[in-house]
Amino acid sequence: MSNSGGVGKTTIAAHLAYSLAKKGYKTLVIELDQQDSFRLSTGLGIADPERSAAKIFQPDFKGDYPIVQIWQDHTENAFLIQGGAALRETPRAIEGYKRRYYILQDRLKKFPLDFDVILIDTPGGLEPFGTVILPAITHLIVVVEPDFKATTSGGLFLEWFYSNAIDLDLDPPPQILGFLPNTRQPEIAAHAKILDKENPNALPAILQEHETRCFPQIKFSAEFVNASDPSVGLPVFVYRPKAPALKGFTPVIQAIEECL
Template identity: 35%
Template sequence: MQLRLAILANAGGVGKSTLSVHLAYEVSGQGFKVALLDLDPQRSLDVFCGLEGADVTETMAHVLSKDFKGNWKLVPVWDNSGVEVCQGHPTVAEIANDLVIRKRGEYTLADRLKKYPLPHDLIIIDCPATIGMLTINALAAATHVLVPIQLEMKAIAGSAELVEWCVTSASELQLEPRPPILGFVPSMYDSKIAMHRQYLDQLPDIAAQLEIKLYPAVRSSNEFKNASAYGIPIQKWRQLHPAAKDFTKIASDVVKLIKHK
């Protein structure tokens, strides 16, 4: 049984795609096959993976359409790394509107993965920046959830709301088992910014109150931007850069879950 990890946040620019890409690369480096599914109409994964825009019939928009018959289109990235991507498309937003009125619309992605399963050990679902039908689809399809948190008041305050949304939505969708939140991931941390240090110090108490694991922070670094300019993860761009190790603990837990399953 594969692990399906939904990367959720209730705001944009919090590092969902950065986390998705670098976690995929880290896990694949340990010999596992990873699929990245891009549910974000902004198509951030195209940039991070060095991909050109794809025809709509080769994207997640087609996977969620009524015409899908199992012909997944996944593109291998990073020189046979073991990572493949099903790209996003702007029309995914239009598909989301159709899912609202479609029978079992909330379960479309879960149904696709059940009827037309992918052979990968890990599926990472990169979600949109807003909570809506696409995010509900990700939750319904996921076995676990991972939440990146930007070190700003609004993002931290919204973390409790997001946890409550996950619990309530899983209950309403009657998901069994309910996908647990694997952890919070502080993102874009800059130790030179006093506000970042202050909020990072507060997060352990918040995570403990919510009974959510808190992972080490992913630092802010221009090397992430430099790497994405070439469509590769920082581990390939600058292997010895300290930020290349920021995903090690999360990847270790994910690998343990894959092996357990």
């Protein structure tokens, strides 16, 4: 999740999904972004409206999840429910549901999915999908850009999270696995300042006050852009497996495995 767009949530989700699948975990990604950008990491075409995640929120849903297998040449354990333009109508559909904030939780309880890990890739912003997923998840990762806005947005996100956990009476609430700074560029001094563990006004210190982990940053790499070329459609783990930026995923993957 993130309370801003364009921070790399989809890229992060794709690389976590691939890594977990390669480790033998049967992994599903549910994309709730109407931009349907996850396909850039898979080589898939634009989602058919009848085969998108929007179907899950339709009143007549009967458990027929529109699941497709991805990266078949490299793993047999990775699957996806695509997002897409059909999700634009989903907020309106949710408003007509009496338990609207629990609709995803209700679907997953009534029609359980047989996967070791389910990753939900959310769109930019927190409403309405942010509130809808909170009752349905066990853990969340917050992706942020290491700029000066990140320190403020990090605090605001935590306020939003704890407020909604109380309002929705979540007991227990999902655990924040950690904040993940993404696309740090070493030549930008501000990035280093924001992530400085010794700076009491930097992001790690703010999160520490809330007993929340700040993962090591995912460093910027042009390989993420190159691999998202639709003609490639692969995670960098396949496209350039020795790319230095991939090391940043290791502690996140370890944290997820500790929860399984």
